Structures are given as C-alpha cells and as structure tokens.
Amino acid sequence: MANPLPVLSSGNLYRIFYIGRDEHNRSSVGAFDYDIERKIVVVDHQEPFFCAGPKSSFYEDGVSICNCYQAVGVTYMLFMGWQNLPNAHWRGDIGRLRVHGDLTLSLDQDKPFITAEEFNSISLSCPWVQRVEGGGFEM
DSSP states (O other): OEEEEEEEEETTEEEEEEEEEOTTSOEEEEEEEEETTTTEEEEEOOSOSBOOOOTTSTTTTEEEEEEEEEETTEEEEEEEEEEOOTTSOOEEEEEEEEEOTTSOEEESOSSOSBOHHHHOSSOOOOOOOEEOTTSOEEO
C-alpha cells in the first residue's frame, strides 16, 4: 500500500485512497473508509476504484495518485500514469480522474492531462495543485 490520499466523505468518515500492485506489478487505486474519531476501518473495499489501463494507454503499467482539487464544481484527482517502455527508461505522464459525489473515480479523458513532452523528455511525477488567493491555480 502506497500514496495514501484521504478524501472527506462526511462527518468523521474519510475514504483513504491508496496504490496497490497486481501480480504483474501494475499499480491500481484501492480504498478503505476510515472513521478518524473512532479510529477504525469501517469498510475495506475489495475491488479497485481505478485500474492500470489497456495496452498503449498512457497508464498501461499503472497509476500513482497525487492530490485532489476542485475546479468549476468538479473534484479532480491527479495521477501519474506509468509506461514501462522496452529498452528505455520508464515514463510517467499526468492524468486526471473525476471524483464523484459517492467517491467513486472515473477517467476524465483518454489522453494525458499533461505529457512529459511538454516539460521533460524523460518523465513527470506527481504534481500538487492548489487554488491561489485572487483566483486561479498553481502547480
């Protein structure tokens, strides 16, 4: 279990998203619901909330979750999509998931939100996005 990311569900209840790996070492997003007041796991979700993607996708070898932010009434979770390229350095591009009201996840778009080509010829890692005073966001 890696990259824990708490998202408030209601009251004292948080959904803690995290990364786990499958038998092929691909990472996917799992979660459990935790009551911080009682300090207990309320629900341990057995199925992934978002899985490594299909062949040729920018997240075919896994995902590493980053942070959540809200824009125009939508909550987004950024992730690094992994590709283990043959005879080359691994590569990461940034993708974006929508976090729905029931705290399920869905891919925002099939292409990267930010590609490594835009900023770095090798790879990108997990960004942090936050709203800035006066409007807008910084990463």
